[in-house]
Amino acid sequence: MSVLTKQAPGAAAALASGGPGKLRRGTARRKNQRSGYLFLLPWFLGMLFTIIPFFASLYLAFTDYNLFTEPNFVGLANFQAMIEDPRLWQSLKVTFIYTFVSVPISLAVALLIALVLNRGLQGLAIYRSIYYLPSLLGGSVAIVMLWRYIFGNDGIVNGFLGLFGIAGPAWVTDPDFSLSTLIVLNVWTFGSPMVIFLAGLRQVPTMYYEAASIDGASRWRQFRSITIPLISPIIFFNLIMQLIGSFQTFTQGYVMSGGTGGPADSTLFYNLYLYQKGFTEFEMGYASAMAWLLLMIIAIFTAINFIASKFWVFYDN
Amino acid sequence: MALLELPTKRKQDKPAKPKDPEDALAGTPTTRFSRHLILCLVGLVMLYPLLWLVSSSFKPSNDIFRQLGLWPENWDFSNYEQGWTALNQPFHVYLINSMIVVVFSIVGNIFSCALAAYAFARMEFTGRKLFFALMLGTLMLPGHVLLVPQYIIFSQLGWLDTYLPLIVPNFMATNAFFIFLMVQFMKALPKELDDAAQIDGCGPFRTFLRVILPLCVPAMATTAIFTFISTWNEFFGPLLYIQNQDLYTVPLALRAFMDSEGQSMWGPMFAMSVVSIAPIIGFFIAGQKYLINGIATTGLK
Numbered sequence: 001m002s003v004l005t006k007q008a009p010g011a012a013a014a015l016a017s018g019g020p021g022k023l024r025r026g027t028a029r030r031k032n033q034r035s036g037y038l039f040l041l042p043w044f045l046g047m048l049f050t051i052i053p054f055f056a057s058l059y060l061a062f063t064d065y066n067l068f069t070e071p072n073f074v075g076l077a078n079f080q081a082m083i084e085d086p087r088l089w090q091s092l093k094v095t096f097i098y099t100f101v102s103v104p105i106s107l108a109v110a111l112l113i114a115l116v117l118n119r120g121l122q123g124l125a126i127y128r129s130i131y132y133l134p135s136l137l138g139g140s141v142a143i144v145m146l147w148r149y150i151f152g153n154d155g156i157v158n159g160f161l162g163l164f165g166i167a168g169p170a171w172v173t174d175p176d177f178s179l180s181t182l183i184v185l186n187v188w189t190f191g192s193p194m195v196i197f198l199a200g201l202r203q204v205p206t207m208y209y210e211a212a213s214i215d216g217a218s219r220w221r222q223f224r225s226i227t228i229p230l231i232s233p234i235i236f237f238n239l240i241m242q243l244i245g246s247f248q249t250f251t252q253g254y255v256m257s258g259g260t261g262g263p264a265d266s267t268l269f270y271n272l273y274l275y276q277k278g279f280t281e282f283e284m285g286y287a288s289a290m291a292w293l294l295l296m297i298i299a300i301f302t303a304i305n306f307i308a309s310k311f312w313v314f315y316d317n
Numbered sequence: 318m319a320l321l322e323l324p325t326k327r328k329q330d331k332p333a334k335p336k337d338p339e340d341a342l343a344g345t346p347t348t349r350f351s352r353h354l355i356l357c358l359v360g361l362v363m364l365y366p367l368l369w370l371v372s373s374s375f376k377p378s379n380d381i382f383r384q385l386g387l388w389p390e391n392w393d394f395s396n397y398e399q400g401w402t403a404l405n406q407p408f409h410v411y412l413i414n415s416m417i418v419v420v421f422s423i424v425g426n427i428f429s430c431a432l433a434a435y436a437f438a439r440m441e442f443t444g445r446k447l448f449f450a451l452m453l454g455t456l457m458l459p460g461h462v463l464l465v466p467q468y469i470i471f472s473q474l475g476w477l478d479t480y481l482p483l484i485v486p487n488f489m490a491t492n493a494f495f496i497f498l499m500v501q502f503m504k505a506l507p508k509e510l511d512d513a514a515q516i517d518g519c520g521p522f523r524t525f526l527r528v529i530l531p532l533c534v535p536a537m538a539t540t541a542i543f544t545f546i547s548t549w550n551e552f553f554g555p556l557l558y559i560q561n562q563d564l565y566t567v568p569l570a571l572r573a574f575m576d577s578e579g580q581s582m583w584g585p586m587f588a589m590s591v592v593s594i595a596p597i598i599g600f601f602i603a604g605q606k607y608l609i610n611g612i613a614t615t616g617l618k
Contacts, residue, residue, distance in 0.1 A: 035521040036442030042429035043436075043452070043496070046489030050455060053466035060465055067469065113359065116352055123353075129605055130360040136597055137367075140550040141568040142590035145575060146370050149583065154382040156369060163385075188363065195609055240457075248459050251552045258575060271461055279557060284465045291462045298459055 060288035067282050078289035088290070090265045091273040094253075098179060098269070099246040102186040107238055110190040114197035115227070128198065131191045138189035144255035148172055151181040172256070175266035182252045182267060193238040200234035201227070229314040236313045240305055247298055250275065270294055367594075374591045378584035393584070400585030400592075404573055405562045408589055411570040415549060418483050418566060422548045423541045425487030426495055430540060431533065433490045434499030435525050439511060449500075456493045468557065482558045483551070487544070495540045498611060502536035503529060539611035542604040546597055567593045 037044075061078060063071035082088050113131060117124055137143045151157050151171035158168035171177045204227060212222045228235075253261060253269035261268030261276070270290070278287030373381045377393040401408045436442070437449050471482040490496060506529065514524040530537075552568040559565060565573065571593060574586040601608065 033442045036436045036440040036445070039432045039436035039440065039521070039525070040448065041432075042488060043433040043448075043490035046429070046486065046491040047451065047455075049467070049470075049486065049489055050458070050463060050491065053463040053470070054458075056466035056469075057462055057464075067472070113356075116356060119352065121349065121352060121356070127356050127360060128609065129601075130364060132605075132609070133598070133601060134363055134367075136546050136601055137550075137594055139552075140594060140597070141552055141571045142370075142593045143366075145571065145586065146366060146590060148575075149587075150366060150369075156385050159385050188366075244457060244459070248461065254552070254556075255572065255575070274461055274464075275553075275557075278465055279468075284469075288465045291459070291464060295459055295462050298457075302457065 057288040057291055060285050061292045063285045065285040067284055078286050087273060091268045091270045094268050095247060095270040098183060102183040103242045103246055106187045106190040107193055110194035111197050114194045114201055118201040132195055135189035135191040138185060139251050141255050144252050147181060147185050148256055173263050175264040178263060178266045196234060196238055200231045204230045232313045233315060236309050240302060243301055244298055370587055371591055374588040381583055396584035396588035400589040403585050404570055411565050411567050414564060415566040418480050419545055419548045421484040422487045423544045426492055426544045427537050427540055429488050429490035430495040430499055433496045434503055435529060438500045438503035452493050452496055477558055478561045483554050499536045502533055506532055535607060539607040542600055542607055545600055549597060
């Protein structure tokens with residue numbers, strides 16, 4: 001969680017200082033206590049609506065449940081079935097390839113463009129808007145359908161390749177290529193990490209660069225020794241959020257394949273398979289077990305990231 | 318909120334540049350030009366699919382295939398007419414359905430998240446730090462873990478095929494991002510405001526309503542725009558809870574086009590795709606200041 005508070009040092013400081021209440025009399029204080037809880041009432045309800053399902057799904061993960069009859073406790077049977085389920089492994093493979101290819105590429109592009117934009121160019125706001133817009137649309141059904149067409153047999157990508165005499169593959173219907181179209185779509189939405197990088201880059205004091213160039217440091221050296229360390233908390237934050245987001249991809253796979261995850265399960269994202277299991281086959285116990293496996297995977301990757309961050313993320317206090 | 322200070326900071330930097338043009342961030346005119354060139358090219362590549370979508374929606378379906386050009390040779394507005402009436406209901410029914418969900422979601426998010434944020438940011442009570450940590454923890458919780466039990470609860474309440482599963486959670490401050498955003502914003506307001514209001518005899522609710530809330534309009538605008546965009550795009554929730562075709566939201570309606578897919582349907586489908594993303598682009602243009610500040614402070618997508 002430290003990333004989030006690092007993003008907001010003011011928030012953490014104000015939390016610690018406690019506010020002006022210390023001078024007040026006891027009754028006023030109690031009253032403030034009570035109204036504090038009153039303000040949080042909707043949130044408390046929301047937490048109940050989060051915590052109860054959280055543990056309920058943990059319980060269901062150990063049951064056989066089809067929504068219409070009572071859940072039947074089966075111990076680890078769901079997890080055993082998962083180990084032997086080739087489609088589950090396939091969905092993990094699809095999700096991992098998607099994540100570990102598209103997240104690094106989109107973060108690298110986002111950082112690169114943010115660096116160029118941060119050089120005091122005119123028209124920053126216009127460029128920023130143009131690059132940011134796709135990230136608002138990337139998850140919409142309209143755009144995924146457009147992608148399906150763009151990469152279709154008669155689509156404009158193959159039309160463009162045709163100009164150079166290249167016969168493009170059948171991007172959407174060939175299992176070897178279908179996932180790559182969605183990776184391109186994800187990279188297309190690099191704008192939101194880019195805006196966060198830009199905000200971070202603007203906080204780096206220019207005097208560091210001035211001092212470095214007086215000392216004769218090259219541009220590359222300045223980038224490595226000043227920029228990267230100073231924005232490393234932001235790289236870290238973007239990395240965590242992008243990983244968590246892309247592990248949970250659903251709409252892209254669903255719309256691209258018409259809900260099947262095809263061709264040949266090549267776009268069977270983990271959450272798409274979870275949806276198929278839970279809500280078309282009504283194996284809700286299995287779906288809950290899958291959800292918990294995903295939670296574990298995300299937790300492990302986040303933990304690894306936090307541990308690794310000690311070695312490369314630099315917090316300038 | 319350090320962002321708010323940035324514009325002045327940059328202005329201070331500017332006068333220094335002409336003294337040392339070689340080392341200034343902006344570089345020489347040649348490098349500046351090449352940077353603009355690269356940025357424009359990248360921007361063009363990024364916008365091309367969108368522009369092509371708009372242009373294709375005005376082309377007869379036969380012209381769409383393999384036409385890379387952006388200017389329709391034969392203008393054809395019939396795609397819009399055809400698309401509007403191609404499904405069970407005319408398309409404005411789906412637009413209205415989506416609007417209903419969006420409006421209630423915005424109201425719910427602003428109401429519940431502002432209340433919670435006020436408590437976290439400006440009040441003092443036992444357990445506040447613990448609750449705040451819990452709230453931040455839910456930011457990272459993948460929603461699918463809660464999916465099956467929540468579906469069971471909603472189905473037992475008889476809420477399937479209604480908009481309640483899509484709307485009601487927003488009234489319970491379940492979007493931790495917006496709470497976080499508003500906490501950040503409210504922290505930046507001077508503490509003296511509450512003290513002054515209290516001396517004037519305002520209780521916490523009046524202070525919240527009359528003093529703090531009016532100052533939080535930018536944060537509420539950010540919340541409203543983000544809620545609009547995410548709810549308007551939301552596909553999974555409606556897919557799960559809405560079976561009745563008359564109740565479809567726009568993304569479900571678009572998916573229905575895909576099911577009835579024949580080559581002749583591409584044009585109408587593109588036309589309705591344009592209709593479906595136009596409000597997002599409109600809101601984006603109107604509210605980009607709030608959007609960009611919002612993601613920069615919270616990392617919200």
